[in-house]
Amino acid sequence: MTPHVAEDLNDVTLFERLGGPAGIRRIVDGAVAAHMENALICHRFAPYADQPERVEEIKAHTCDFFAAGSGGPDAYDGRSMRDAHRGMDIDAAEYDAAAGDILRTMDALRYDVETCAAVGEILQSLKPEITHA
């Protein structure tokens, strides 16, 4: 491999490594399905079981948020993470459960270790905004 090619590979954004909008959507679909089965947090999502349109909206916003935050072309113009979770009083264990669902979903979808680690770092950075909002 020539140095030039190696440099180009390093320039690939996280958004591209996630597989763009389709890849992010697969992760969000898998993570939400996992949240529904996760004993620690399923009660947070249970009220939406009979609101498929609202679930679709939340998923779409989450995809847009991850796309913008990973270097995608479109800006995220939705609510801040603090505003989206305000009043829920999500604790650290619940947060870690949700983050674990996302990373296990990525593992199952066979994302490489570096890409999972990059998402893990972003999730850690969001924790103070989302917990006890």
Ligand code: HEM
């Ligand atoms: C892991 C990082 C997380 C991210 C990136 C994230 C992202 C989002 C986004 C973008 C929305 C949509 C807001 C909207 O439609 O305007 C949302 C809504 C929601 N999130 Fe999260 N979230 C995270 C963690 C959590 C956790 C840990 C819980 C609970 C255990 C949770 C529960 C919810 C619920 C119940 C809603 C729906 C709120 C509503 O109906 O307005 N989220 N989240």
